[in-house]
Amino acid sequence: MSGFRVEVRVMPRAALLDPQGQAVEHALHALGFGDVGRVRMGKHLVLELKAATREEALAQARAMCDRLLANPVTEDYDLVVDGDTSR
């Protein structure tokens, strides 16, 4: 068993409204940052994970996203295991 560090980015789907991102966009405009266009806001998680191989770590992380970390209806996620990228 080795230790892996998994980075997970969970973002609202492009087609959906993103009220958090819109609030940030309006606040930035109010602060004078007029050159900002669309803002999207999501979550970033960093997990420490024990697994036999990088592939197993990735599979486990994917299962966690599917079951808890991301809402499959409204969100998309990306995973990076220890510098290695995969969907």
Next chain:
Amino acid sequence: MSGFRVEVRVMPRAALLDPQGQAVEHALHALGFGDVGRVRMGKHLVLELKAATREEALAQARAMCDRLLANPVTEDYDLVVDGDTSR
């Protein structure tokens, strides 16, 4: 003026408690993911930004983080402009 896409990752400082991360960690354990160690949870923002140069886009994004997006006492941030990485 060109358009830039800025990715911002805002994470709780390593030395601080992260109640959101702890809640996710406990939920993952309860779901049977026993190999998960520490979980940290932060924000991920994607900004569309108009600027004359990449450097100006980066400087503007940094100012946004300092003034609104990150809490300087409790959070650290990383910026990536269109694939180019910087603190």
